[in-house]
Amino acid sequence: MNKKTATEKIISMGTLVSILFIWIIVSALGLVDQNLVPNPKSVFVAFVDIMENGYKNFTLLEHLAESMKRLIIAFFFAAITAIPLGLASGYNSKIRAVFDPLIEFYRPLPPLAYYTLLVLWMGIENESKISLLFLACFAPAYISCVSAVIKIKEDYINSAYTVGANKLQIIRYVIFPACLPDIFTGLRTSLGVAYTTLVSAEMVAANSGIGWMVLDASRYLRSDIIFLGIIIMGITGILLDKGIQLIEHRFVPWKGKE
């Protein structure tokens, strides 16, 4: 698959501009209720307002920072546990046999189902939220690490033996780098899943965070805040993914070129 060329980029920009344009026209003509679809200007005003004065005790950046803190901590811990465990499970079928049933069982569960339990056990503070996000991150990263090791070319390993490498060296210098492309794919999926879960988590029990802000605003029919929150969540999501892609390009420049 080729990257987007200049033409495709212009077309994508066109889509965004048209939507913005339709939004402006629709609200300028008063075709829809202001309470349901706020006009772009009021969203911008809300943006400036909560940047400066905050929404319910916290500024916009503080809400965002709170959400990001939960996300990053959970993501970090998921990465440092899921990657080694996934690689080990891929390498050794007995280790895999230990963890597979757990992962297979909880992975398809809707996160909110076990979130209630986590809240019961850990309270409504950050612990339960971070645990929830951790679980959301863990499964995709683990699964892609397992499959990365399983599908590694046998010749890669055999060849290493025939030039004098031992088992440990092969794990460190052959298996790990060979899995890197898939590890990154797994991490990207993880972050995506966790990000969608984050909003759900903040909607159940919280008093800060960008997800909570949107939910709280809906109680007061502040559609300008809801719009603003959604736009910011969308942009943040894209930026997070781009961030990982950037790191990926740096560490796995050979991806897709084998």
Place this chain on the structure above:
Amino acid sequence: MVENIKSETNNVVTLKNLFLKYVGEKRDVDALQNVNLNIKEGEFICILGPSGCGKSTLLNILAGFIKPSSGEAIMDDESITGPDYHKGVVFQNPVLYPWLNVEDNVSFGLKMRKFPKNEITELTKTYLELVGLSGFEKNRPYELSGGMKQRVSLAKTLVNKPRLILMDEPFGALDALTRHNMQKLIREIWNKTTNTVLLITHDVDEALELATRVLVMSCRPGTIIKEFNTDFTFDILKNNNNSRCTKEYIDIREEILKIINNQCNELL
């Protein structure tokens, strides 16, 4: 008796009554049956045979990747128990790590074996020169053509100075011209270094033009049914001529083809 011992010590590899059975879920497959072979130091052996005859299985046993079901595979008086750098393998599809550049791929084995840094640099340089790839040190494998990749993979194996070099249809995936150049390269390297080489191929001309001994295998279960001592490779080295036109060459070629075809008629 004295004769016997002497010839034993000269052997790099001895295969005795080698059998290999792949145990499958539905049925077992006999891949090799009673293979006996001595390989002497400095020999260039080509194994010819129809596809599926167990040529690669034989190479995998020599490399130490699989163990024979019965019989013995001995190298330098020791049973072959697993792969190591004494038995270098050039795979059909060059095995180069995309996360390493050409230089680091070649020196991978030396690094794993903890050679001193300056020695690694020197050896890597020498062997990249030998395969004609000076100037490509910093390239990544995916930036190279098929022939160049196979050259890197050759250097990667040779740099470890293996006692035995095993090649599994190393030029099968290359175009005719590149293949010809690679054969020339291998012949010259073998002549220069007097390595012991075992090369598997299904190309009769490749076998005749490279080998000092050509072994023909039967259909599955594979066994060695005929061997020819050949010296065309020396003619080519000396005179750089085309041995393919001599009567002797054409006769042997015909004979080998006849053997292979007779073997497989029953199956086709």
